[in-house]
Amino acid sequence: xxxxxxxxxxxxxxxxxxxxxxxxxxxxxxxxxxxxxxxxxxxxxxxxxxxxxxxxxxxxxxxxxxxxxxxxxxxxxxxxxxxxxxxxxxxxxxxxxxxxxxxxxxxxxxxxxxxxxxxxxxxxxxxxxxxxxxxxxxxxxxxxxxxxxxxxxxxxxxxxxxxxxxxxxxxxxxxxxxxxxxxxxxxxxxxxxxxxxxxxxxxxxxxxxxxxxxxxxxxxxxxxxxxxxxxxxxxxxxxxxxxxxxxxxxxxxxxxxxxxxxxxxxxxxxxxxxxxxxxxxxxxxxxxxxxxxxxxxxxxxxxxxxxxxxxxxxxxxxxxxxxxxxxxxxxxxxxxxxx
Amino acid sequence: xxxxxxxxxxxxxxxxxxxxxxxxxxxxxxxxxxxxxxxxxxxxxxxxxxxxxxxxxxxxxxxxxxxxxxxxxxxxxxxxxxxxxxxxxxxxxxxxxxxxxxxxxxxxxxxxxxxxxxxxxxxxxxxxxxxxxxxxxxxxxxxxxxxxxxxxxxxxxxxxxxxxxxxxxxxxxxxxxxxxxxxxxxxxxxxxxxxxxxxxxxxxxxxxxxxxxxxxxxxxxxxxxxxxxxxxxxxxxxxxxxxxxxxxxxxxxxxxxxxxxxxxxxxxxxxxxxxxxxxxxxxxxxxxxxxxxxxxxxxxxxxxxxxxxxxxxxxxxxxxxxxxxxxxxxxxxxxxxxxxxxxxxxxxxxxxxxxxxxxxxxxxxxxxxxxxxxxxxxxxxxxxxxxxxxxxxxxxxxxxxxxxxxxxxxxxxxxxxxxxxxxxxxxxx
Numbered sequence: 178x179x180x181x182x183x184x185x186x187x188x189x190x191x192x193x194x195x196x197x198x199x200x201x202x203x204x205x206x207x208x209x210x211x212x213x214x215x216x217x218x219x220x221x222x223x224x225x226x227x228x229x230x231x232x233x234x235x236x237x238x239x240x241x242x243x244x245x246x247x248x249x250x251x252x253x254x255x256x257x258x259x260x261x262x263x264x265x266x267x268x269x270x271x272x273x274x275x276x277x278x279x280x281x282x283x284x285x286x287x288x289x290x291x292x293x294x295x296x297x298x299x300x301x302x303x304x305x306x307x308x309x310x311x312x313x314x315x316x317x318x319x320x321x322x323x324x325x326x327x328x329x330x331x332x333x334x335x336x337x338x339x340x341x342x343x344x345x346x347x348x349x350x351x352x353x354x355x356x357x358x359x360x361x362x363x364x365x366x367x368x369x370x371x372x373x374x375x376x377x378x379x380x381x382x383x384x385x386x387x388x389x390x391x392x393x394x395x396x397x398x399x400x401x402x403x404x405x406x407x408x409x410x411x412x413x414x415x416x417x418x419x420x421x422x423x424x425x426x427x428x429x430x431x432x433x434x435x436x437x438x439x440x441x442x443x444x445x446x447x448x449x450x451x452x453x454x455x456x457x458x459x460x461x462x463x464x465x466x467x468x469x470x471x472x473x474x475x476x477x478x479x480x481x482x483x484x485x486x487x488x489x490x491x492x493x494x495x496x497x498x499x500x501x502x503x504x505x506x507x508x509x510x511x512x513x514x515x516x
Numbered sequence: 517x518x519x520x521x522x523x524x525x526x527x528x529x530x531x532x533x534x535x536x537x538x539x540x541x542x543x544x545x546x547x548x549x550x551x552x553x554x555x556x557x558x559x560x561x562x563x564x565x566x567x568x569x570x571x572x573x574x575x576x577x578x579x580x581x582x583x584x585x586x587x588x589x590x591x592x593x594x595x596x597x598x599x600x601x602x603x604x605x606x607x608x609x610x611x612x613x614x615x616x617x618x619x620x621x622x623x624x625x626x627x628x629x630x631x632x633x634x635x636x637x638x639x640x641x642x643x644x645x646x647x648x649x650x651x652x653x654x655x656x657x658x659x660x661x662x663x664x665x666x667x668x669x670x671x672x673x674x675x676x677x678x679x680x681x682x683x684x685x686x687x688x689x690x691x692x693x694x695x696x697x698x699x700x701x702x703x704x705x706x707x708x709x710x711x712x713x714x715x716x717x718x719x720x721x722x723x724x725x726x727x728x729x730x731x732x733x734x735x736x737x738x739x740x741x742x743x744x745x746x747x748x749x750x751x752x753x754x755x756x757x758x759x760x761x762x763x764x765x766x767x768x769x770x771x772x773x774x775x776x777x778x779x780x781x782x783x784x785x786x787x788x789x790x791x792x793x794x795x796x797x798x799x800x801x802x803x804x805x806x807x808x809x810x811x812x813x814x815x816x817x818x819x820x821x822x823x824x825x826x827x828x829x830x831x832x833x834x835x836x837x838x839x840x841x842x843x844x845x846x847x848x849x850x851x852x853x854x855x856x857x858x859x860x861x862x863x864x865x866x867x868x869x870x871x872x873x874x875x876x877x878x879x880x881x882x883x884x885x886x887x888x889x890x891x892x893x894x895x896x897x898x899x900x901x902x903x904x905x906x907x908x909x910x911x912x913x914x915x916x917x918x919x920x921x922x923x924x925x926x927x928x929x930x931x932x933x934x935x936x937x938x939x940x941x942x943x944x945x
Contacts, residue, residue: 189712
């Protein structure tokens with residue numbers, strides 16, 4: 178290339194014009210398309226919250242495109258895929274139990290910040306929770322009195338080469354148990370203190386003390402049983418993430434890697450009494466902390482494929498490995514069953 | 517062959533104050549545009565991956581790890597390629613181009629593997645371009661103003677890093693959820709950066725320039741000429757021995773010692789947050805604060821390094837880091853946060869450019885990119901070791917105790933570091 182300065186500047190000017198025009202055109206196109214999607218989206222059939230919020234219900238994050246995307250919604254447990262009641266509260270992750278609702282929200286700005294709060298049945302804030310990262314998992318105990326949040330904390334990791342999670346357990350309106358990562362960790366009968374440990378995905382038992390969570394260190398994950406009063410966490414079984422206790426407390430469901438590449442999991446359940454593990458009939462990769470529809474069925478969110486990934490559906494599959502998965506709620510994420 | 521932009525020819529011995537070489541300003545603009553591009557994507561990538569693609573933060577963490585880790589090895593390769601081919605510009609252009617392509621590749625990438633691949637390629641591009649670009653800055657600048665040149669470049673670079681997230685925010689505010697728009701606009705900025713580099717930055721050839729101007733010739737013309745096809749092929753060979761110069765060795769040892777005691781700012785922010793119960797929503801703002809200080813101080817400290825020696829400023833920067841540890845570990849109120857960020861910004865402004873300027877002058881021009889790459893890789897590796905060590909200390913002693921220990925260690929290590937680095941200023945000056 179032996180171009181003159183003038184020629185180079187002309188070419189640069191052309192590049193600038195093309196880049197600017199291309200960007201503006203794309204952004205305008207995106208704007209029009211977005212407006213069209215909102216306009217064309219079949220209006221989400223909705224009902225008044227008052228008709229749903231009294232009885233047994235499923236609370237979730239609505240992901241149907243158009244108005245109401247990202248808002249907390251609910252449908253009756255008896256008719257999960259019927260018209261939803263939309264609230265005006267936007268949450269990335271939501272959980273509900275008794276009359277409390279746990280909402281992990283992202284406030285997008287120059288610097289995106291994250292917040293967690295406990296809301297009462299009228300969606301008024303009961304108490305804000307400490308939070309410092311991207312929403313991952315949210316759980317309440319069945320009576321709604323204990324709250325657990327897992328967030329991804331950027332910049333908190335050793336050498337910035339691995340993730341770090343922060344899992345906080347708080348008594349609603351009371352003291353915080355702090356980061357579960359700081360609990361005494363017992364592995365095969367001895368106290369261990371791995372530096373690279375991470376804890377995520379808490380599920381509560383009914384006794385106001387026991388909980389299960391994932392503990393990871395040294396590249397392995399462990400299903401672990403914890404005690405809030407003793408501030409301990411003991412490993413139970415290898416290769417189990419994001420546990421979820423069945424309503425009767427006998428079975429715990431979780432996702433397993435089984436040597437799959439990072440980011441791919443298979444759902445399984447573990448009978449706590451017999452120690453028997455069962456792989457579920459869902460063969461797609463599931464990245465969610467499952468919820469129990471009843472004592473025999475688990476439900477979980479799955480994104481649609483490709484460009485439709487922003488829309489997720491909630492699926493259901495039998496907890497004993499039988500049958501096949503079926504879609505329970507269209508355009509929903511982060512389901513919580515309130516009985 | 518046309519000589520494109522002549523006035524980077526300040527390498528000759530003009531007296532008085534010279535302007536910053538146009539090549540340096542252009543490279544600064546290239547870095548600024550590229551940082552606007554990359555930081556706008558970095559700012560939204562975590563949310564995009566978790567909220568839109570529906571992957572777990574754990575998956576995001578995996579991606580983030582690659583994001584931060586992958587570039588170290590490629591950096592050495594970039595330096596070596598730049599020296600071997602004697603075309604640092606084209607190695608840098610390959611690196612910038614590679615990263616630019618990843619922006620547009622984000623559009624169809626919806627799965628975990630695809631995103632991981634895209635992010636990895638982006639980091640490889642960053643690793644590839646850094647040392648060749650710094651070698652170009654060194655080649656285009658008179659030795660006596662090298663500190664200022666790096667200061668100007670780093671200030672522009674950091675300015676871009678501050679603008680990027682702002683751009684992403686403005687776009688997402690106007691078009692909620694339209695991450696595609698962010699990727700496309702980011703791609704446009706990256707393309708602009710590559711265009712400025714390819715079209716306007718001269719193809720400086722350090723080795724050929726030395727081969728031609730063995731003293732008498734006008735080095736400037738030699739440096740700025742793209743002499744493809746003419747003149748004798750350059751003789752100098754790139755070898756490990758050329759890089760393993762004893763003077764560079766002194767710098768590497770000192771940088772490694774200091775690097776091992778350089779705690780990542782993430783840890784420091786966390787210590788600040790834990791101690792003062794700093795509202796967690798301010799956490800991301802701490803990075804912004806440090807960058808503002810870095811940007812403001814890069815040029816003044818670069819100028820200072822030209823006067824008092826780059827080694828002196830490099831060491832002084834670590835004194836600022838020591839002070840930051842002490843401030844963060846000691847008692848105090850909210851002013852501590854501001855002072856700590858200011859000190860951290862000072863540390864980066866005093867050390868990043870100075871390290872490149874020092875290493876660029878300590879090795880022969882023929883292996884300059886390799887020399888710079890080696891020094892930067894040593895620092896990166898030492899800081900990696902430091903992070904792991906500090907993590908252990910943190911668990912054992914708590915954040916305050918760990919900071920005291922590291923501060924004491926840094927104070928001790930500064931003594932041999934001064935003995936190692938100070939003589940280099942005399943040699944190079």
